[in-house]
Amino acid sequence: MPRGQKNKLCTGEKRHQAQDGTQRQRGAEATAAKEEALPSSASPPFEVLTQRNHAAGSRSALKRPQRALSTTAESAGASRIRSHKGANCQIEKKQGSSQPPVSMMQPAGDPVSETASVLVQFLMHMYRMKRPIMKADMLKFISKKYKKHFTEILRRASFSLEVVFGVDVKEVDPTKHCYVLVSKMELPNNGTIHRGWGFPKTGLLMNLLGVIFLQGNCAAEEKIWEFLNKMKVYAGKRHFIFGEPRKLITQDLVKLKYLEYRQVPGSDPPRCEFLWGPRAHAETSKMKILEFWAKINHTVPSAFQPWYEAALRDEEERAKGTVALQAETDGSSP
The missing domain is CATH 1.10.10.1200 (MAGE homology domain, winged helix WH1 motif)
Known part of the structure; x- marks a missing residue:
């Protein structure tokens, strides 16, 4: 091949390689930009192992969440x-x-x-x-x-x-x-709790209420953090959706009366525990929380025994309370 043609060919190949390299670089940059701007595929935040055995304790239901909330949180937010x-x-x-x-x-x-x-x-x-x-x-x-x-x-x-x-x-x-x-609940500021930019915290609250319910209506603080850590939410470490989690659950949600945070009587050294607050009882129910957890696990509330039975009893008591209140109201009407 004549030297002139060979040089042109080499130059063309180099130009092609340079263009190809530039395209690959742009493609990589575009991919990186997309990964920053767009979330990844949605998937269930975590899956609590379903306990069908009546003898199984409530702690075992929270033993091994199979996926962290951060998976879906990052993809959705x-x-x-x-x-x-x-x-x-x-x-x-x-x-x-x-x-x-x-x-x-x-x-x-x-x-x-x-x-x-x-x-x-x-x-x-x-x-x-x-x-x-x-x-x-x-x-x-x-x-x-x-x-x-x-x-x-x-x-x-x-x-x-x-x-x-x-x-x-x-x-x-x-x-x-x-x-x-x-x-699903009436948290202030569309669930963001504080005014300004932020994501709703309702999902986290419902998960916390679920942990408390499955722990026998009262969850030790270490159990709460054990659960949150499996969701890649850590005390003292700011989360991109939930902010500073310790302040959120021990102060903000307590002040709003969705959670009750108290010292365990007679504990030495002092330990604390969480219960449902009055607003949680007013705005949701054990059955609604169980339905929420069942949906995450792609199952039905009745799969969570014996908590399903407890939720049914709670529904019955609520219905009786509503009927009694209505009768009292009707009786006091002129």
Whole structure:
């Protein structure tokens, strides 16, 4: 081959390699950006081993959660600051815009799960804004190729919202396909507890109430932290969704009367324990908490014996109390 042609060929190959290297680098950067801006596929936060044996103690039900809450928490909430500066920040700037975040990219791997994760960000934004959500707005987050999977995408997004944040997706107008997000409990500021930027803490609270219930309606503080540590939530270490967890559960939720935190009588050295607070009793029930845990585990409340029986007794007592109160009210009416 003539030297001139050979040199041109070599130059062309080098140029091609350089372009190829640049494309690979850009692809890697895009992937990294996507991983920062978008959550990973949604999956159950943890799975408590179902106890079907009546003789099994409540402690065994909490022995080995198979997945940490952080798995779904990270996927549903993106990554705290990075997500806020990325996809969510784009939404915040528009204040009410239903356009998809600029950082949304073509999902890799399982596109249905990853699109559901992006949808979670949008839904949480609308929840904080206290605005209804239209199906047409949600479809803007879904590429043409996957619009036929809308029902499944919404189902997965709804599951993440429920198990991580304690928020239900409700269709309020089937004709216009209008949805709202409803918190399972009435925590202040849409579940964020403190005003300003933050994620709802309802899901964590419901998990804590579940631990207390399964521990016999009173859980030692070490059992609570043992459970939280398996969810990768540690005392003194700020969590990207829950903030500083020790302050949250021993001060904030106690002050709001969702939890009771007290010293164990006669304990030496002093030990503390958690119980349900009066607002927890008022806003939820043992059966609702059991249903929540059952959904996480993809099972039914009756699989949790003997707590299911305890929850049924609690429902009966609540019903009797409601009837008695109604009779008293009717009797005092003029």
